[in-house]
Amino acid sequence: MCGRYETPEDKRILAERFSTRATLQDFQLGRINECSPGSVQPVVLLNDEGEREIVAMRWGFTLPDRSLFLARSEGAATSPFWKEMIIERRCIVPATAFFEWQNTKSGPKPKYKLGLSGRDLFGMAGIWASWKNPKTLELEPTFAILTGEANGAMRQIHDRQPAVLDPGDYEEWLAQDDRPPLHLLRILPDEHLTITRLDPVEAIRAEPLKQDEPPPAQRGFLFG
DNA sequence: CCAGACGTTGTT
């Protein structure tokens, strides 16, 4: 669940919309695209000076046999693995939508795009840490997205969903505190979700781009 | 079945 999400094509608007000083001019984070685990994405946090900043982070903590890119909000505060992160390193993951695949008994899994009514851009609750990139063996800032129980129409598709923050809660979520503000991780009201079932063509179009692959808008042009 | 771990570096 929430194994993929979407970011704005123009990353520069993130600085404005999340009230950060950074202009993101240094980001080379691709075009309109799905974000997949393992990719590097813009994340909002408080820097050492207490200012909001946008940082490029890798999505998912790679372990020897798997990658942890989601963390259950219910258990994160007591989990040995997540505890330190949720207390000391909370962040916001900007998104315009997230994707889910319906768990069907057999056959293809229908793909859905989920957005928030009246909010073209929103922030998912995240946590981060410095983590070794298994390929480069370098330490990199790395994040995971907190999840909660799904409800209502969402439950028809999947039983979990990403924790979406209220814009008025961004400050409290990022602020350093003795105890993590878990009360901000409310279940996303069902009526606020826009759920679109993607037809196979749309689903493929939304797939993550391969390196050096032209953006979707040019595919049709190149191939007539 | 559930609970708990889940990797490394390097040090508040």
Place this chain on the structure above:
DNA sequence: GTCTGG
């Protein structure tokens, strides 16, 4: 089936 790449 499992692993890797996106």
Place this chain on the structure above:
DNA sequence: CCAGACGTTGTT
């Protein structure tokens, strides 16, 4: 998360 590959020798 899904989609796609999934090996080796050795050079037309």
Place this chain on the structure above:
DNA sequence: GTCTGG
């Protein structure tokens, strides 16, 4: 998320 141990 997924695996292991109890």
